[in-house]
Amino acid sequence: MGYAEKRGDYYRARYKIAPGNYGTVRDEFGELIKFAKKRDAEKAADEAEADIRNGRVTAVMKADMSFGEYVNKWYSVQDLAASTMQNYRRHLEEHILPKFEDEVIRRIRPMDVNEWEKEQRAAGYAESSIKTWRGTLHLVLADAFDEGLADSNPAARRRGRGKRAGRSSKRGPEKVITTMLGVLLIAERAALLSGRDDEFVAITTKGYTGMRWGELVGLETEYVKEDGIRVEWQLYELDTGEFHRCPPKDDSYRTIDVPKWHSELLIEHLAYKTAAPCSCHERDYVFTGHRPSNTSVRRVGAKLVDVARLAGVSTGTVSNFLNRPDLVAAGTRPAIEAAIADLGYVRGGVPTQLASHWRRNGFATWLFKPAATGWYPAKAPRAAQPVPILGNPFPGVPARGRGAAARADASWLPVAAGLTPHGLRHTHKTLLVELGVARPLQDERLGHLDGTVQGRYSHVTQTMRDRLMADLTEVWEQALELRRAMSPGSLVVALDRLLRAT
Structure with a gap:
């Protein structure tokens, strides 16, 4: 027998599809019907359940719907903050769909979800990230279960399973603080x-x-x-x-x-x-x-890289020519001068403007x-390196530019x-x-x-x-x-x- 379920300021109609599996009454477009009165919801639920018993509904289970097909619909009807929508999209597209997109929802089993989680861990992702992605997968599959597309939620964890070892081994490092x-x-x-x-x-x-x-x-x-x-x-x-x-x-x-x-x-x-x-x-x-804000794409006229290409030298050589010409070989200078003249290159271009x-x-x-x-982080092809500083006065002045490490006498x-x-x-x-x-x-x-x-x-x-x-x-x-x-x-x-x- 169907029943009405209170959801905030409305009721939704729930009906039995199979033992332990319930569906929710929706309109012809698949949208949830929100009933203002409990009696109306109960009536609609009873009618839906009667249709299933009498064979008048043959495709309620939608047994062949794939996870990818459902996700497209699921994501399009969400109405959440831009940040939340962005995170859901990233979780789904980058980590969940590559594994489950073509899988029929009803055939996804807990062992499949556990295998996916193991693969993410083997790829080197942090436990906290994997937990977040599994939470998104659980949310999607929970909605699919509510719509009668699955017999259960395969992403749900059994309560207490692996309680001791699981929590201690998967807990992330404690957050670093300071004084x-x-x-x-x-x-x-x-x-x-x-x-x-x-x-x-x-x-x-x-x-x-x-x-x-x-x-x-x-x-x-x-x-x-x-x-x-x-x-x-x-x-x-x-x-x-x-x-x-x-x-x-x-x-x-x-x-x-x-x-x-x-x-x-x-x-x-x-x-x-x-x-x-x-x-x-x-x-x-x-x-x-x-x-500086990235305005280079909006600048008109030649850029330093254009000069380098025309002269057949590196951008570093052109930079040296403009800033330390004594470092550039005499035979190379005419080619750079000619490239600057031919291209009408203006040093500096658009005045520097800080990003907002x-x-x-x-x-x-x-x-x-x-x-x-x-330490500065690693950035290919350079490895991580200490911040080079001139140690006096305290706490030191960061050395910049080429040869900074050679000019520095200390690091932090x-x-x-x-x-x-x-x-x-x-x-x-x-x-x-x-x-x-x-x-x-x-x-x-x-x-x-x-x-x-x-x-x-x-x-x-x-x-x-x-x-x-x-x-x-x-x-x-x-x-x-x-x-x-x-x-x-x-x-x-x-x-x-x-x-x-x-």
Whole structure:
């Protein structure tokens, strides 16, 4: 006998297809019918079940539908955030469809899913990634089961199976965190690598607020107040390279209290900021990208590579001709000069313009990780190498350009090997625990929601806020004092003012 299932503000009609297998009443286009009244849903379910018993429906099971066919339909009807849709598409296209696209849904068995998971593991993917992809597969197959396309969900795990060995062997490494002195040192190094104060202010802000990466990149100037930072938007970087302006994760709108010193640091940063509104959203953001925007494809006229090709030399030789002509052989110079004249090459081309926003990968790879570990990552054909620096004054000036390693006399020691930008969010959470901050205030700052009864009955008070602001100020002053003991000044302008202030 069919029944009505309550789903929020509507009922759906469920009917028995076979023992242990139920379907859901849908319209002729396959869309779920939402009933306002329980009685109507029960009636529709009974009618659908009667049709099956009497043989009036012969294709309800759709036994020959392939996984790929179903996924195309499934994905097209989802209506979720752009970031979620992008992640689902990536999981399906890159990791799930190559294995299951041509498989008939009803013939997929748990052993097939386990074999696929084993293959992903053998390919070297992280356990956390495999768990995420299996979660997407489970979601799709659960919907397929609800529609009567499968007898069960083969991606479901048996409760308790492999409980001891499975959890211990598949658990990812613990997230790396650092101290507040570590936050300060990493922020200073990142600013030295970028040659400006933005990275110092941004990393300090992330370490002392626990903001998510998208919230930090998407922080607009109008939401920086004297008493706190208002989180209203985030910028999510899509695979297309575009930045999607959207609400914060899980609608975690909030105001993050900041102590006086932090507010002054942000306001002072904005006072010196000269960047125009971004071209993608026409809004003023607190932080901008650290590398030139990729405008080469829009430039008119000859490029340096065109000169090199016409002259029959490498781009490095042309660069030397323009910057250090004494390094270029006398017999090669006429060919380069003729190529420049023939092509009308203008050195510099379009004036350099910084990108409007950081790219997550670029920021982490070329600024944050070198600052945290002291090493530049491997980039073919070069292997990973220490950041070459001139050791004086402290903490050292990064050497750049050709022969940087030969000119350097030192390199940085690691501050926190393995730390990531997201690790600063964990660092802030740990600091709050260390300071004994009440759980409701911890959740408020991080944008978390405690749905328990205790969470509903616990509230944030002004006394809690005042105590936290005093504690954060004390922690900040201790970190500054430890940094001052290493050297009384800094090449980072914002930090130098703080170190020399009495």
